Amino acid sequence: MELEKIKKKMRSGPVLFSEYKLGEGVKKALQLGRENILFELKDSGLKGRGGAGFPTATKWMLSGASLSDKKFIVCNADEGEPGTFKDRVLLLEYPELVFEGMIIGGYTIGAKEGILYLRGEYEYILKSLEDFLEMLRKDKLLGNNILGNENFSFNITIRLGSGAYVCGEETALIESLEGYRGEPRNRPPYPVNTGYLGHPTVVNNVETLASVPHIILKGGEWFKKHGTDKSTGSKLFSVSGDCDKPGVYELPWGTSIAELLKVVEAKNTKAVQVGGASGICLPKSQFNRVLGYEDAATGGSIIVFNESRNMLKVLKNFMEFFVEESCGQCTPCRIGNIKLLEAIEKIENNDFTFSYINNLKELGRTMQLASKCGLGQSSPNSFISILENFKDEIFGLNGKGKNNG
């Protein structure tokens, strides 16, 4: 515990990494009541931190409005996007925020059960989380009649994943919880109406939930002061790759890429991948773009590449990831990704025509539009953006393609 306190001290930030005392969020929430919680949340403008950016207040309201007597709140701790590790930091160092967020969520929507879906790779965190839950129970923050409130009982269980990136997709996660293959469902119906075992279910990212106690405590107005109009508050960025100080940083939304690069002491940067393998790759000329839902959106993954990196190889690594991690149920994604990978191999071997490459970019567009879930809808992002933004490097130097004079 000592060590963790020291670790914690090293972090600082406007919202998540600011001072917080265990239990205060829940206490305040129970005082405020459901209506006011939703009001503050709405006022704060908090949007999902898991990638999709759906307004959290709306999600809670939708499932809160449902009359079902059984509801669930699920914390999505499947953090699998390449280059993302901020949820791990929250779970290890700020579990109180995450769990209190779940408790407040449960109170607000009328759920009695919360489930934290922890990716199998993080099994080593399980013990400390279980211990923490035990402590919360002792402190009456969890269990029957929370903080003496007769009308509110809530429990949290932790369930492990087993190594499948797609299970981070909320409906795949629900399938996985139900004991099936992690294959995303058709939508509509949405989980807020028909989720786990058919009951209304709110699925939120770890970071989203961790923001909630702070918002409840200090108000939506306070939260909004950070960030931009469309992207309120701050964001945890997981920075890795070619920089001297990789790690998790809490910065307000609206920070530009260039500013971020300065903070992490990146030198000779050629490119930045924003949003992990499913995100987009920006060249130097676009480093003035700002991080936020309105511009360069991201679930927090920032991967930095310096001048020495071969962008085609980077792209290949991403596409190999998707070929393996696609759930394989729908055509555009199951076959589309392998076609994009094949194209990369053809470019490597200088065995392609530009019309072929254009066909594949169009295919990428179809995958974005017609895939069943976010995985297939975003896996072509890096393909399209890297081939576009680094075409000189990729096509200029090592040839022009076989049949292109």
Add this chain to the structure above:
Amino acid sequence: MLVLEKNALSEEIESLVNQFGKERSALLQILQAIQRKHKHISDFAQQEVARMMEIHPVEVNSVVSFYSFLCTQPKGRNIVRLCQTISCDMAGKEKVEETVQRELGIKFGQTTKDKRITLEFTNCLGMCDQGPAMLVNEKVYTKLDPETAINILNEIK
């Protein structure tokens, strides 16, 4: 498989089913428990799970084959999973890979003759700021270089 072993396994699965429940939503937890203990879920185990949960064996097989951390064939006592995703790749995963293969005399995807170690690749472990990273069973090791990786592997039984 000996009858005795079969009976023991059946009993074990039965107690797991009692512990986690017979509902379909318990399936993954039961499979994870079997995998943790036996390092694989044998065809017999899959059928026993199916029988006790009243689902079809092929459904169990389908689930097992979907998840990277579940498998049907026996593996080594220790499973070493080296991250192959981009940040670790850039941080020197290849060197670790080569050294480890040379040292153990097996390729990734294989198991040492003494069944001590199975080498596998995995995707991003959420340790990208401290790459290269690897999992040894459920424990994570970071900032590997060839030397530390070998030391870690030599430590494990």
Add this chain to the structure above:
Amino acid sequence: MVKRENERIPVSQQAHVVDKPKDLTNIGGTVSVQINEKKITVPLGTTILEACQLNQIHIPTLCHHPDLCIAGVCRVCVVEVEKMRTLQTACSFPIMSPIKIKTSTEMVRKARRHIIDLLLSEHYGECYSCFRNGNCELQNLAKEYGVDNYTFGHVQSPRYEVDNSSAAVVRDMNKCVLCKRCVRTCIDFQEVGVLEAIDRGHDTHVGTFLDKPLADVVCINCGQCINRCPTAALRANDPSDEIWTAIDDPKKHVVIQTAPSPRAAIGEEFGQEPGKSFTGELNTALRRIGFDRVFDTNFTADLTIMEEGTELLTRLKKALVDKDQSVKLPQFTSCSPGWVKYIEHFYPEYLDYLSTAKSPQQMFGALIKTFYAKEENIDPADIVTVALMPCAAKKFECNRPEMYDSGFKDVDYGLTTREMAKMIREAGIYLPEMPKSQFDDPFGDASGAGLIFGATGGVMEAALRTAYELITGREVPFENLIIEPCRGFEGVKQASVKLENCVEQYKFLEGVELKFVVAHGTANAKIVMEMLKNGELNDVHFVEVMACPGGCLGGGGQPIPTSAEIRKKRAEAIYEEEATLPIRKSHENTHVTYLYEKFLTDGPCGKLSHKLLHTHYVKRGKYIS
């Protein structure tokens, strides 16, 4: 769509199925939508696909099937829905609010074309050497979208080995488009549970338990998966080459028996609307092809009624008069080989409930190589018996080691309706234009009771007509002999008739309420078996089970496509034909009487009939080694 009563939807798919209230006008649940330029009103929860179909707007589909729950995986049915970021699948999208839909914008067409291109790029197979040529949904899509080149390349070598292990079903996963219709058929519709998606990502494929050969798993050979597969990835094991060889061999005496269901459906293979029987035309066509004799399986259906009915009466007597506790009642029918294998796998401890009577197909085989051979003075070794069946499981049945009671292989080949149609086409014959002709003697034309075996409830109806009359000396108390409770497509039907004023021999049945249950499709069979297990069938006497939905007319060897509507039409064809026949009770079939007089002289369930017409079963169990 006919819903099975106890339809089970897997939990994973419950969310995908929108509950539609039965009476939509009651709750005022309608919503207006705009599809392309057209404004329409539909019941709340109607899918976009349904709405389009009702309005003559064609949407391509591949993974959708009217018999199965929604999958939404192929993505060829995508349409544009205004204000939505991505395209939506018409088959899965329930209309819950007023929306604007566009079904053929450039975006939509391009996406569909790409998806088809992707499927084709991995499709290893050539249409001209493929049994689905001309009746393949993938081929149709390619045509519809004018595919004239392989935009994304094309596989050069097979990825999967063809699984030829099963006597009934061949799996060639190189032609699979992963629509999972077979999975949904086998797990949800039939509840056998042989097939599922295995592995993940690009490695995903449809497989069996541990990818074992089909012959080694619990497949009951019903062939329902074949009927719902959009491509040739699943097909029946086709013996037509061997049959041609036999026909071409002058030494061989090749006889064929035809079952009623193929006759009521084969027209579909020649472009005819479902719902018309081609019995007479088929007889002529078969002779032209070169079959030496054409017999009617209904003859042995009548015989089955005599044997199975006698067996039932014997069991009843033992139970009621002798108070024999070991007698197993209700007696289950045994004419559906898929059902037989199902019970062998899943309820082996209940095998004694099955009638020991063979199926009509196998009875016929055994008689042809004994009685017929003797009558006609032909060496049975030179006889080749072919059975035209609606069924894939019949192929497995005729290969069972128990089926050599004549001293030879009783039935040499089971041929499906589809394969028969192919042979007819190959012979240059256009079936619908054939003149009609009769069946051959010595078996002649059978009774209508045998004919209705093709529809679910038919065996029961036929059995009741005979049993009731034998027991009471009067015709069944139903107008025109139509026993309504036996008809229709409800999953599990139950009914009873009271036996009064019995003839002397059957006085012990006086006042007994003869209760019977009818089930079709193994999912419903499972329900019945669970009822049996729970003691809910204690007062039931006779149970008819057919493995295929709708009975044999929905068999796994029948023309593709299939749907509840098509099966209904086929049933109508059968019942219509039956109503016109002069003899409609099995015991009045004079050829059957002749057989008992001349050959099976110790009567139904006698010694010889036990040897030739009855069989035993194998306890297979579920365990796959």
